[in-house]
Amino acid sequence: MATQASTHTQRGVFPQGFADHGARHVAIIMDGNGRWAKKRLLPRFAGHKAGVDAVRRTARAARELGIECLTLYAFSSENWKRPAAEIADLMGLLRRFIEADIDELVADDVRLRVIGNYRALEPSLVTLIDDAIARTAGNNGPILAIALNYGSQDEMIRAVQSLATRAAAGEIAPEDIGTDHLDAALDTATLPPLDLLIRTSGEQRLSNFLLWQAAYAELYFTDTLWPDFGSDALVQALDTFKGRDRRYGGL
Ligand code: IPE
Ligand code: IPE
Ligand code: MG
Numbered sequence: 001m002a003t004q005a006s007t008h009t010q011r012g013v014f015p016q017g018f019a020d021h022g023a024r025h026v027a028i029i030m031d032g033n034g035r036w037a038k039k040r041l042l043p044r045f046a047g048h049k050a051g052v053d054a055v056r057r058t059a060r061a062a063r064e065l066g067i068e069c070l071t072l073y074a075f076s077s078e079n080w081k082r083p084a085a086e087i088a089d090l091m092g093l094l095r096r097f098i099e100a101d102i103d104e105l106v107a108d109d110v111r112l113r114v115i116g117n118y119r120a121l122e123p124s125l126v127t128l129i130d131d132a133i134a135r136t137a138g139n140n141g142p143i144l145a146i147a148l149n150y151g152s153q154d155e156m157i158r159a160v161q162s163l164a165t166r167a168a169a170g171e172i173a174p175e176d177i178g179t180d181h182l183d184a185a186l187d188t189a190t191l192p193p194l195d196l197l198i199r200t201s202g203e204q205r206l207s208n209f210l211l212w213q214a215a216y217a218e219l220y221f222t223d224t225l226w227p228d229f230g231s232d233a234l235v236q237a238l239d240t241f242k243g244r245d246r247r248y249g250g251l
Helices: 033-039 044-064 084-107 123-136 152-168 179-185 231-242
Strands: 025-029 069-076 111-115 143-150 196-199 218-221
Touching (some): 033 044, 044 084, 044 231, 069 084, 111 123, 152 179, 218 231
Parallel strands (some): 025 069, 069 143, 111 143
16 A cells, blocks of 8 residues: 555656655745855845745746645744845845736746735735735645745744634633644645755754644755755755655654
8 A cells, every 4th residue: 555655656646736756845945045145245135136036946847846835935033133124125026026926826827825924014015915815816726835924933823822712712622632723723724734845055954934844844955055946956856855765653
């Protein structure tokens, strides 16, 4: 019998949309924009701008490779510690990315999602994001999830608060709360289980990204700086993933 741990090594046994690398959900901590710019004696903004091109390349490649869901860490709940000018640059690039790419996403049948407390962003940006999500809501293709003002601890606290509210209202008994309840209360509730978590730029930490969801994800660290990432780098990560033996605590 094909187990969850071995399906990715066997051709022809994948449910619809399950490409033969076996990774349904890939998430990326897109790091190294600043260092990419510094190496070129450019301002950090140039690195972030090149980073947007890498987002385009990688998201297109993910679609071609049959990845059901690509989640990209674009702005963390801790990135507010950066200088106001850099935060404004990042928000501006996000705005321009959505404005420039939404037609392509709609045409490519992509379902756009956002995880994180994005409603705390500037109101006009929230409206732009909500409109973009709504435009892709009727699509049936791959999911592109952008993590905005996302922090895993913040996400879990919000989820626990919503479960506590339901428990206090008598809707659920506290002792009945299990992993399914928490899964369903997280921002990632409608995304497939996380298979592969990639971090670029050589850093080997999670920086508050998908801590709960990564419980059994495969981790892949590459020295490639985010602006240099793209189709080839993604294929390399998937090849490595394909060779991993996922045991989930079993044998
Ligand atoms: C990733 O690149 C982009 C964001 C965190 C928004 P960085 O800006 O963190 O680049 P480095 O780590 O300084 O090189
Ligand atoms: C993680 O990168 C956040 C994003 C990629 C959006 P950081 O550059 O903020 O992470 P740290 O500060 O090095 O942990
Ligand atoms: Mg960084």
